[in-house]
Amino acid sequence: MLINLPSETTPCLGRDAELAEVRQLLREPGLVTVTGGAGMGKSRLALRSARGGDWAGFDAVCWADLWPVQNDALLSASVADALRLSDHTSRTLVEALCDWLGNRRVLLVLDSCEHLLETTRSLVADLLTVCPRLTVLVTSREALGTAGEAVVVLGPLDPATDGFALFEARATAAGRPLRDTTERLLATRLCTRLEGVPLALELAAGLLRHRTLQEAWDLTEEKPEALDRLEAGPHPSRHGALRTAVGWSHELCRPVERLLWARLAVFPGSFDADLAALVCLGGPLTADTLREALTGLVRKSVVVLHDGRYRMLDSVRAYGRMWLRELDEEPAVAARHAAAMLETSRRARDGWLGAEQQHWYARMRDLFHDVCLATRHLIDAEDPTALELIGNTAFFWVCSGHLHEVAYYAQLALEVAPPDDPRRVRALWTLGLARILQSDHVTGRTHAQASLREAFAAGDTEGVRQAVYLEGLAALLDGEPITALSRADEALRAGVPAPRDAADRPAGATRADPPRPALTFGLMLCGLVRVFALTGAGRLDQARREAEMQREVCVDLREFWTRSYLDYQLALIALIEERHREAAGHARDMLDAKQRIGDQFGIAMGLDLLATSWCAQDDPERAVVAIAASDRFWSAVGLLRRGTPEVLPMCALTRARTRALLGSAEYEDQVRRAQTMAPDSLLHTVLGQQRTR
Numbered sequence: 125m126l127i128n129l130p131s132e133t134t135p136c137l138g139r140d141a142e143l144a145e146v147r148q149l150l151r152e153p154g155l156v157t158v159t160g161g162a163g164m165g166k167s168r169l170a171l172r173s174a175r176g177g178d179w180a181g182f183d184a185v186c187w188a189d190l191w192p193v194q195n196d197a198l199l200s201a202s203v204a205d206a207l208r209l210s211d212h213t214s215r216t217l218v219e220a221l222c223d224w225l226g227n228r229r230v231l232l233v234l235d236s237c238e239h240l241l242e243t244t245r246s247l248v249a250d251l252l253t254v255c256p257r258l259t260v261l262v263t264s265r266e267a268l269g270t271a272g273e274a275v276v277v278l279g280p281l282d283p284a285t286d287g288f289a290l291f292e293a294r295a296t297a298a299g300r301p302l303r304d305t306t307e308r309l310l311a312t313r314l315c316t317r318l319e320g321v322p323l324a325l326e327l328a329a330g331l332l333r334h335r336t337l338q339e340a341w342d343l344t345e346e347k348p349e350a351l352d353r354l355e356a357g358p359h360p361s362r363h364g365a366l367r368t369a370v371g372w373s374h375e376l377c378r379p380v381e382r383l384l385w386a387r388l389a390v391f392p393g394s395f396d397a398d399l400a401a402l403v404c405l406g407g408p409l410t411a412d413t414l415r416e417a418l419t420g421l422v423r424k425s426v427v428v429l430h431d432g433r434y435r436m437l438d439s440v441r442a443y444g445r446m447w448l449r450e451l452d453e454e455p456a457v458a459a460r461h462a463a464a465m466l467e468t469s470r471r472a473r474d475g476w477l478g479a480e481q482q483h484w485y486a487r488m489r490d491l492f493h494d495v496c497l498a499t500r501h502l503i504d505a506e507d508p509t510a511l512e513l514i515g516n517t518a519f520f521w522v523c524s525g526h527l528h529e530v531a532y533y534a535q536l537a538l539e540v541a542p543p544d545d546p547r548r549v550r551a552l553w554t555l556g557l558a559r560i561l562q563s564d565h566v567t568g569r570t571h572a573q574a575s576l577r578e579a580f581a582a583g584d585t586e587g588v589r590q591a592v593y594l595e596g597l598a599a600l601l602d603g604e605p606i607t608a609l610s611r612a613d614e615a616l617r618a619g620v621p622a623p624r625d626a627a628d629r630p631a632g633a634t635r636a637d638p639p640r641p642a643l644t645f646g647l648m649l650c651g652l653v654r655v656f657a658l659t660g661a662g663r664l665d666q667a668r669r670e671a672e673m674q675r676e677v678c679v680d681l682r683e684f685w686t687r688s689y690l691d692y693q694l695a696l697i698a699l700i701e702e703r704h705r706e707a708a709g710h711a712r713d714m715l716d717a718k719q720r721i722g723d724q725f726g727i728a729m730g731l732d733l734l735a736t737s738w739c740a741q742d743d744p745e746r747a748v749v750a751i752a753a754s755d756r757f758w759s760a761v762g763l764l765r766r767g768t769p770e771v772l773p774m775c776a777l778t779r780a781r782t783r784a785l786l787g788s789a790e791y792e793d794q795v796r797r798a799q800t801m802a803p804d805s806l807l808h809t810v811l812g813q814q815r816t817r
Contacts, residue, residue, distance in 0.1 A: 138286030163323030210525020
């Protein structure tokens, strides 16, 4: 079973009745919505309900954080991420989600939907209509209002019982446990004054790191000054107790902490200290004062630190955004955030061809929502650097399954960019890459050719090679290895290959070959196309020699993406030449590399070859588990199976032979048992298997 849930950073206290009610409702398919004001603990209750329930018989229990999603268009992408669906088709994501869920028994939690209410309502209605065994748990400040929705309303805690217990626990965690009856009575009065609102109680307990309980009580006698200034504007919550508690925290912050609080509110999701420094430095916030201020905000419970990353709760972030507007810094901080994402993407691009590649794949996955926000900011400002940002990010995102978002933002960026901007080359390439990987080869080739024409006209050698790689990729997938080989050979020569239409060549353009250049991203990609094309053309000895040489370069560079596909080709060549044990070794190496960068599409391809090599070694017990894992990963990318033409018949024969060796009943039973496992666990099992005979 796939379980994709966040860890619990603090225990859920009280709420026993609501917890029991929610868990009971979740046993049946349909929609359950937990509603309540800001700070009532909706997310915490939902997480406790999901983590502690008995989900025997479920295929998956998954959690989608929607609080970082700033754009309705990204809702489906966030849900797909939660379900580990990396769709590689040209369907809409809603269609892909409906198809993937199908008749599966799944619990899907959508946390913090109030800012995406209409879109969430539409998506949930579509999913529940098509997927009869789906259960959806939503947290929102208001119900979705759909037919059949079960609503659980979350109000304040009883100040004298559960509210007091929460305050006492958080006070102890702050290092200031209640010492005697007098303090316990005063704490009860404080909980009553705060109306039992959980987040207000937690913020009040956080004050005890710097104030006595009596001083915290005295604060309740007066409304914070901050609220007098902001009373006329929108508030993070209409609930006075929470608003007041947030205001106390703000007033007790030092000026640099208040400034940092406001600037941190620009982040849509979690962030680390390095990113905070990139965006928030300036004025009184120096490198030293920022570190001190961030530590202070954590101590005051304004910022939560978990596993090296920081985040703000929605209400606290909303308060910070109010102050950012009050300081008239919102446009400037948004621009700094976009600039930080652009600079980070450049470093990721420059680090792709080397030892940092694995780090940058993980980093760009973590920054998904930040890059989306920054790209949207640049597009809205009609800033052509949006072309560069999405181009730099594309190769990282496609491995993470964000093909729809890559295409969406590339298209938008191209629409607002000047027609003569040289950065259009990479954006056109990005759009072509997305379309080809979504199996729309015709459109993909059109964009690749447009990218090639613009790169050639600009004398952009690297852009030309990258465009030729796309042409070659599409040709390989369409069963045209000779075409792919011809274009790759032209690109690998030091000269710049022209577009196929010679009329597109600018006057005076030369085809003379300068000295062979240093290895680049484009050269690496074209070299890979050449190896694939040589294999497809049946020139196996040459393909193997070149693959082995290129692989040595990748090992020296500690680069994994290209190396993994070279291992794929070496495994395929070994299978064709009936060197089955060697093929299995290369397939394992490919899977190891693909795991490192999180490429589900590549994992599915590698599992096919591993299953084939084990079947050819008369080891159907291992082969059938690899087949089941392959099916699981192909399902996760929305495809039945894909690859170059010489691979697909091999896969079909492997399945037929494995079934014959085991018998249909045993084959089906083992496939069913294997597919009850989570994909990561299933892959781990495949790679850990020993030979059975």
